Amino acid sequence: MLxxxxxxxxxxxxxxxxxxxxVLYSTVRDLCVPNREDGSGTLLDVCxxxxxxxxxxxxxxxxxxxxxxxxxxxxxxxxxxxxNRLDKCQFVAGKAEVVLPGLVSQLGSGDxxxxxxxxxARAGLHHRVIRALRxxxxxxxxxxxxxxxxxxxxxxxxxxxxxxxxxxxxQGDAFSxxxxxxxxxxxxxxxxxxVILFER
Numbered sequence: 001m002l003x004x005x006x007x008x009x010x011x012x013x014x015x016x017x018x019x020x021x022x023v024l025y026s027t028v029r030d031l032c033v034p035n036r037e038d039g040s041g042t043l044l045d046v047c048x049x050x051x052x053x054x055x056x057x058x059x060x061x062x063x064x065x066x067x068x069x070x071x072x073x074x075x076x077x078x079x080x081x082x083x084n085r086l087d088k089c090q091f092v093a094g095k096a097e098v099v100l101p102g103l104v105s106q107l108g109s110g111d112x113x114x115x116x117x118x119x120x121a122r123a124g125l126h127h128r129v130i131r132a133l134r135x136x137x138x139x140x141x142x143x144x145x146x147x148x149x150x151x152x153x154x155x156x157x158x159x160x161x162x163x164x165x166x167x168x169x170x171q172g173d174a175f176s177x178x179x180x181x182x183x184x185x186x187x188x189x190x191x192x193x194x195v196i197l198f199e200r
Contacts, residue, residue, distance in 0.1 A: 002026060002056045006080050012050050012073040017185050024145070024183045024193055025056045031143045031179065031197045032115045033060035041113030044104070044139070046096050046129065047120045051077030051089065053145075054117070058086055061115075065107075066091040067099050097126035104132045104139075114138040119145040124152030127168075130159045134172040142175055142198040147185075149194040160198055173200045 001022055008014040015021035032043055040062050045054035048066030050073050058064045064081075066089070068074050074093040081089035092099050107114055116139050118125060124146075133139060142160070146153040159168075160175045175198035183193045 001052070004052075004055055004080075004084050006050060006052055006055075007076055007083065008050055009072045009076050012070060012076050014050055014052065015185060017187075020183060020185045020187075021052075024185065024195065025053055027181050027183060027195050028053050028117055028143050028145060029057035029060065031181075031195065032117050032141060033057055035060065041115065042107060044107065044114065044116040046100065046116060046118040046125070046133075048077060048091065049073045049119070051080050051091060053119060055080055055084060055086065055089065057117075058088060062088060064089045065103070067096050067103070068093060069095055095126075096120075097128035100129050100132040101135075104136045107136060107138065113140070115141040115143075117143040117145065120153075120156075122148045122151055124156045127159065130156055131169050131171070134160065134170055134175075137172055140200060144196045144198065146194045146196070147191070149196075157196070175200045 042063040043057055043061045045066040048054055048068045051066055054064045054066050066077055071093050074091050077091040164171055177196055178199045179197040181195040185193050
């Protein structure tokens with residue numbers, strides 16, 4: 001897919017519509033890291049699964065860091081990075097709301113450009129993940145992939161875009177949505193993936 005090979009274990013999630021998945025992954029890549037020649041900065045891939053989104057964008061960054069809850073998916077992501085001879089990838093197993101606050105605080109200062117992509121399940125992102133992303137000023141571009149934007153994701157969108165709110169521990173500059181791209185992953189159904197670019 002997009003010039004990369006992937007191993008997917010039975011317990012790991014992967015998009016079943018490969019043609020549409022290529023459109024989805026290339027859209028995410030182009031929105032996260034629009035400069036094709038740069039090869040600098042870091043891409044943070046939250047809820048990374050088997051690493052496919054981050055790996056397909058990895059030629060445009062110096063470093064890729066993925067976070068994923070499912071241990072088997074993390075093993076697949078590490079295998080996929082090795083399979084594609086990518087030594088710039090690091091994948092961390094654990095709940096994003098536990099791993100991300102400490103991880104995000106370490107990024108940014110010496111990493112140059114910092115972009116993030118999040119691809120959560122239908123339940124959306126935990127509020128601690130939103131807090132962590134907002135608290136890192138180096139994140140200027142954030143791409144949110146949602147399979148159910150009218151659900152819990154809408155709460156996430158509001159938290160990303162609202163003014164700082166000390167009561168809710170939402171610090172840092174707000175993001176603004178600048179582009180939305182629907183990707184029809186399941187033709188002949190009413191469902192589609194929505195890719196939203198937030199910038200600040």
